[in-house]
Amino acid sequence: MKKLFLVSTCLVLTACTSLPNRDGATGPIPDAFVYADDTVNAAALDRVWWEHFGDPTLSALIEQALQANKDVEAGLAALRASRASLRIANASLYPQLSAGASANSNSDNGFDDVSGSARGTASYQLDLFGQNSANRSAAASSYEAQYYNQRALELTISSDVAFNYFSVLALRHRLEVAQSNLDISERIFEIVKARYEAGSVSRFDLKSQEAAVANARARLPQIEQQLVSTETALAILLGQASQDFSAPKGALMEMVPPDIDPGLPSDLLLRRPDLLGAEAALRAADADIAAARAAFFPSIDLSAGVNAGLTGGTSVLGTLAGSLSAPIFSGGRLEGQLESARARADQQLAQYQQATLNALRDVDVSLSALSTAEKREAELFIAQSASDESLQLAELRYKTGADDLTSLLNAQSTAFNAADSLYQGRLDRLSAAIDLFVALGGGWSEAPTLASL
Numbered sequence: 001m002k003k004l005f006l007v008s009t010c011l012v013l014t015a016c017t018s019l020p021n022r023d024g025a026t027g028p029i030p031d032a033f034v035y036a037d038d039t040v041n042a043a044a045l046d047r048v049w050w051e052h053f054g055d056p057t058l059s060a061l062i063e064q065a066l067q068a069n070k071d072v073e074a075g076l077a078a079l080r081a082s083r084a085s086l087r088i089a090n091a092s093l094y095p096q097l098s099a100g101a102s103a104n105s106n107s108d109n110g111f112d113d114v115s116g117s118a119r120g121t122a123s124y125q126l127d128l129f130g131q132n133s134a135n136r137s138a139a140a141s142s143y144e145a146q147y148y149n150q151r152a153l154e155l156t157i158s159s160d161v162a163f164n165y166f167s168v169l170a171l172r173h174r175l176e177v178a179q180s181n182l183d184i185s186e187r188i189f190e191i192v193k194a195r196y197e198a199g200s201v202s203r204f205d206l207k208s209q210e211a212a213v214a215n216a217r218a219r220l221p222q223i224e225q226q227l228v229s230t231e232t233a234l235a236i237l238l239g240q241a242s243q244d245f246s247a248p249k250g251a252l253m254e255m256v257p258p259d260i261d262p263g264l265p266s267d268l269l270l271r272r273p274d275l276l277g278a279e280a281a282l283r284a285a286d287a288d289i290a291a292a293r294a295a296f297f298p299s300i301d302l303s304a305g306v307n308a309g310l311t312g313g314t315s316v317l318g319t320l321a322g323s324l325s326a327p328i329f330s331g332g333r334l335e336g337q338l339e340s341a342r343a344r345a346d347q348q349l350a351q352y353q354q355a356t357l358n359a360l361r362d363v364d365v366s367l368s369a370l371s372t373a374e375k376r377e378a379e380l381f382i383a384q385s386a387s388d389e390s391l392q393l394a395e396l397r398y399k400t401g402a403d404d405l406t407s408l409l410n411a412q413s414t415a416f417n418a419a420d421s422l423y424q425g426r427l428d429r430l431s432a433a434i435d436l437f438v439a440l441g442g443g444w445s446e447a448p449t450l451a452s453l
Helices: 002-016 049-053 056-068 072-093 129-195 203-237 263-273 273-295 332-400 404-441
Strands: 096-105 112-127 299-309 314-323
Touching: 002 096, 049 056, 049 129, 049 404, 056 072, 056 129, 056 332, 072 129, 072 314, 129 273, 129 332, 129 404, 263 273, 273 332, 332 404
Parallel strands: none
Antiparallel strands: 096 112, 112 299, 299 314
């Protein structure tokens, strides 16, 4: 009866250290995204999401960044350190073995009187109340969190490379538009100058067009500086010195974002690495609570040893020992550790729930932005074509004296803004597609393997 009571007591106390049930920790998940459309032949998410843009240069840049980016390298080092911590935690679940040998001589005349001995010891801590198991679970969950955080970092790096590459291409087009606008301004200035010298227009027209030329010329260094900043940022992402880097060429207007199937909101919990990392961190915090609870209970250590003499005949001595220790008074230390572990778990739970809300929002915002950018770009194409024709007519009418300079300048400004906006619109559309791929987790769903640790 006493043995049955002791076993029952141990089972009850061990249950007190078990991990809590976190089912439904995320709160209610909507059935569908608000801005998701029924899209035929939508692109399926996969790890190499960038290949859906159909640009081999982009794929090469991202692969290079994932191999050479310094933040990725630092993250991999942190992941190795976390893996080592898990191995350390695993060691507490197994017996510890050690061996040693010694030799000494009491002779003053050399080594004629030498004695030696060898010893071996084994020790093991009974994990009756699950403290070591809880510590191992915490280390395993921390490793998983680090693993998922590394995947989230790689997703961020790859999306940054794509955005900066597209931005470089867009800025190059915008620089061409600005140069073309300057050429038009200078050509109009020559027309105005000729008409001024002929007495057909006033000095006001001449100075107005001179100012327009200066403003057109001033746009060039501004865009050039933006191009330098973006290009050097891309070099850093690729792990290269910016001084020796030149971004490759690409056909911006030939890259059209694919239709993307967002799936169900609940899918985000299984494929967004940041959410998986937050969930793993929550499990680690829960395991810390279990370990803090187990610290209130006794610990039992077993040890065995063998000592053998190596000289003067066989002499073997074996020992077997066990020890029991239990906390009696800790001055509130154990209680404080438990309270701290519970508070960290509450913090991780709130952060996990907040990350889930942010993830759901990210997808809907990206879906809306992608749809809006597509509609806006269609109108920009119309505006660009119409403004080019309007500029040609305005220039002809000014030459013949049918319109004044103000009408021509307005037409030129409209044509420049339309062309510039068209490339910015394509960049916005591509960027929205990148954001959607990232918001959906990038199509990545690989889990860490812990069986070998």
